[in-house]
Amino acid sequence: MGRAPCCDKATVKKGPWSPEEDAKLKSYIEQNGTGGNWIALPQKIGLKRCGKSCRLRWLNYLRPNIKHGGFSEEEDRIILSLYISIGSRWSIIAAQLPGRTDNDIKNYWNTRLKKKLFGKQSRKDQRQHQFMRQQAAAANDGMMKQEAAPPGMHPEQ
DSSP states (O other), X not given: OOOOOSSOGGGOOOSSOOHHHHHHHHHHHHHHOOTTOTXXXXXXXXXXXXXXXXXXXXXXXXXXXXXXXXXXHHHHHHHHHHHHHHOSOHHHHHHTSTTOOHHHHHHHIIIIIHHHHHTTOOHHHHHHHXXXXXXXXXXXXXXXXXXXXXXXOOTTO
């Protein structure tokens, strides 16, 4: 069973977007908005793309408030710090970096920052590091619960 397909895969263009396609999509959305219906949008503007592809292109690349270009050292520090404390929750991390998308941060992490944090560690070493980070976070959480409990009471009671 499953879901019905969002579009006819045989007639949909795949692969990189052309500058002309980007211009069509950007111009239409700036003038008319999306109307909340991404599925109908490509046909309205003459694109041979599916609605999901148009939505992702707009959200991750074409929106006017998106930062393009390299990440600053301050952004690196924020990403590293948040990754150490909450892991790969990219949308939460992106909320702390205006103009950066969760997809952009995830890709930057996987291609650059992970190597900064883990160096040339093996996957086994990376898993051990992640396990230790989780244990430290759990211990920290337990300490915070004890601090919040009234004197002489344990939070489990």
